[in-house]
Amino acid sequence: MGQKMLMKGNEAIAEAAIQAGCRFFFGYPITPQNQIPEYMSKRLPKIEGGCFLQAESEVAAINMVYGAAGAGARVMTSSSSPGISLKQEGISYIVGAELPCVIVNMVRGGPGLGSIQPAQSDYFQSTRGGGHGDYRMLVLAPSSVQEAVELTQEAFDLADLYRNPVLVMGDGLIGQMMEPVEMPERKPRTDLPEKTWAATGWEPGCGRDRAIINSLYIDPAVLEKHVNHLYEKYAAMEANECRWQEEMTEDADYIIVAYGTTARIARSAMRKLREEGIRAGLIRPITLWPFPAAPIAAAAKHAKAILTVEMSMGQMVEDVRLAVEGAVPVHFFGRTGGIVPTVREIITQVETLAKGGH
Amino acid sequence: MAKLTIAGETCKGCGLCADVCPRHLLALSKEINTKGYHPIAITDQDQCIGCAFCARMCPDAVIKVEK
Amino acid sequence: MAVVYEKTKLLTDKPLHYCPGCTHGIIHRLVAEAIDELGIQNRTIGIAPVGCAVFAYDYFNCDMMEAAHGRAPAVATGCKRVNPGNIVFTYQGDGDLASIGAAEITHAATRGENITVIFVNNAIYGMTGGQMAPTTLPGQVTTTSPYGRDPKLCGYPIRISEMLATLDGPAFISRVSVHDVKHILDAKKSIKKAFETQLAGKGFSLVEVLSACPTNWGMTPQESLKWLEQNMIPQYPLGIKKEVE
Incomplete structure (x- = not known):
């Protein structure tokens, strides 16, 4: 499938998952992500071995994911903020049991039922684990x-x-x-470990140990060892998986840090600022965890100030401040509740900085 | 002639087996196992008819019955 | 000499952690014997609950998963959908299944999910120390109903088997007890039947097993079996509640 197709983001994500070998999807309706389960409900039953199931709740859906992942399948669920909150219990268990799965959060305004408009106010929840216990997740x-x-x-x-x-x-x-979008078929990486841990049926002498998919370690010393093992994985993720994009940061006096939709708006603002003669640059974190602290710290060495822009009241800005360690002032601009910031608003923020304001 | 083998170390001395023995041949031992329980013991092996009621009642699967 | 009865190899050698006289052990043994006799060890996956049976994965000698509180039917659903050739069972208590997991069990049942559920009803939360359960009898004293369960204040016990039997999805639902040898034999038959229902691809099967909790009922093992017979069976009548041929 080399040619480009016009696709809605939600549908493109669903098809991309199928092309990557996902054959199981468990979900529950919530706006604004409904096209993902809808698309899966159309496609998966037509694929051999595929199964779409609409669960009775987000809680059930994530636990179906636990069961399917425990059986060794490539499996996905999706939701939006209030639904992701409900999934946190299951996500914590999935981490504890070391099961692979993909979760999509199309973030909407909060807290509570909030709104159905775009937001980035689940940053803390996503990058700090989200559920109970010591853990992290890769956040793309x-x-x-x-x-x-x-x-x-x-x-x-x-x-x-x-x-x-x-x-x-x-x-x-x-x-x-x-x-x-271009929608490539994607074969799994060839260096992935075999899922010898999966629960698929066992008997003595079958060549592997009995599978126990579990997150309970009643002995504190054993649990500490298990959590240390998880953190060795997180250290490897920090070393190998951190991704970001930098634009025009080399000579930038003012660096905007923004991700997702906000980064697109910030990019337009940056270009306009350059036209005005203000040297602006952009750092766009692609992984929110691990957070690209090093490039932000490096850029801060020659910049006059940093502006973090988010669709929230300021969550990622805390990570930016931790990265910069006070080397330069870190300012914040955000809109929340489902309001998307405008190019003009961001330009005004940087112009104020350039005039010595804030 | 039947034979009971009791895994006394895993017995918790609940006595449920004794209650269902039709010949009342089971009683708690005076001994104490490493868990601190008085394990069940057969008082008269020769009288056992091998009905296995005791084994079917036992919550801890400690009784083996042969006949 | 021939062996009349011995512990099935479908139970591991790990000693059960249950209190003396707790009938969880009997129910474990019946489930393990059913799997053994049906010759399905190599394709059975058990799902353990949260509650007294949380360590069930240490006892059943087959592949196991440990689920969050009440979520075992959802975990079983995911597992079964991936490998329909596996025989998947959940083992859940009354707090797990009838309270926090009421949605999961109801929807697994109504979907006719081809799994087997062993539902152990002892009318109390055992693991956490004897609190009131959704199945606690009216007037029954627990640590959170110290004056006896008052239906005016906290409602009536749930009859899960009868409730689920009203649905179109389930293929086999029965309630059994393990308070004496005769009933243990009946329970075994029902549990085996439930697994056979799944093997035949008929759909959802559930066996509710009335079980004693001497520790949290504050009784000797002998008294607790008597109490079960005299108090629980009138509230929870035994028998097959639904069977689809």
Whole structure:
């Protein structure tokens, strides 16, 4: 499938997952991600061995994912903010049991029922684990439909590689907008470990140990050892999987840090600022965890100030401040509740900085 | 002639087997196992008819019955 | 000499952690014997609950998964959908299945999910120390109904088997007890039947097993079996509640 097709973000993510070998999907309706389960419900029954099931709740859906992943399958679920909150229990168990799966969050405004418009206010929840206990997840934040396709496909490999769930974090805009995409078939990486741990049926002498898919370690010393093992995986993720994109940062006086939809708006603002003669640059984190602290710290060495822009009241900005360690001032601009910031608003923010304001 | 083999170390001395023995041949031993329980013991092996009621009642699967 | 009865190899050698006289052990043994006799060890996957049976994965000698509280039917669904040739069972208590997991069990049942559920009803939360369960009898004293369960305050016990039997999805539902040898033999038959229902691809099967909790009922093992017979069976009548041929 070399040619480009015009696809909605949600549908493109669903097809990308299928092309990456996902054959099982368990979900529950919530706006603005409904096109993912709808698309899966159309496609998966037509594929041999494929199964789509609409669960009775997000809680049930994520536990179906646990069962399917435990049986060794490539499996996905998707939801939006309030639904992702409900899935947190299951995500924590999936991490504890070291099961691979892909979870998509098309973030909407919160707290509570919030709104159905795009937001980025689930950053803390996503990058700090989200559920109970000591853990992390790879969090991939696409800023275009094409990137959503590529990151979703890669998410399955990364989940299998680390035996850890991977979160694809979009927002209502990424899910709803249509863009031309190339939809490649993607074979799993060849270096992935065999799933010898999966529960598929056992008897003495069958060549492997009895599978026990479990997150309970009643002995504190054993649990500490298990969590240390998880953190060795997270250290490997930090070393190998951190991704970001830099634009015009080399000579930038003002660096905008933004991800997802917000990064697209920030890019337009940056170009306009350059036309005005203000040297602006952009750092776009692609992995929200692990967070690209090093390039931000490096850019901060020659910049006058950093502006973090988010569709929230300021969540990623805390990671930016941690990265910069006070080397330069870190400012924040955000809109929330489902309001998308405008190019003009961002330009005004940087102009104010350039005039010595803030 | 039947034979009971009791895994006394895993017996918790609940006595449910004794209650269902039609010949009342089971009683808690005076001994104490490493878990601190008085395990069940057969009082008269020769009288056992091998009905296996005791084994079917036992929650801890400690009784083997042969005949 | 021939062996009349011995512990099935479908139970591991790990000693059960249950209290003396707790009938979980009997029910474990019946489930393990059914799997053994049907010759399905190599394709059976068990799903353990949260509650007293949380360590069931240490005892059943087959592949196992441990589910979050109440979610075993959802986990079983995911597992069965991936490998329909596997025989998948859940083992759940009354707090797990009838309270926090009420949605999961109801929807697995109504979907006719081709799994087997062993539902152990002892009218109390055992693992957490004897709190009131959805199945606690009216007037029954627990650590969170210290004056006896008052239906005006906290409602009536749920009859899960009868409730699920009203649905079109289930293929086999029965309630059994393990308070004496005769009933243990009946329970075994029902449990085996439930697995056979799944093997035949007929759909959802559930066996509710009335079980004693001497520790949290504050009784001797002998008293608790008597109490089960005299108090639980009138509230939870035994028998096959649904059977699809």
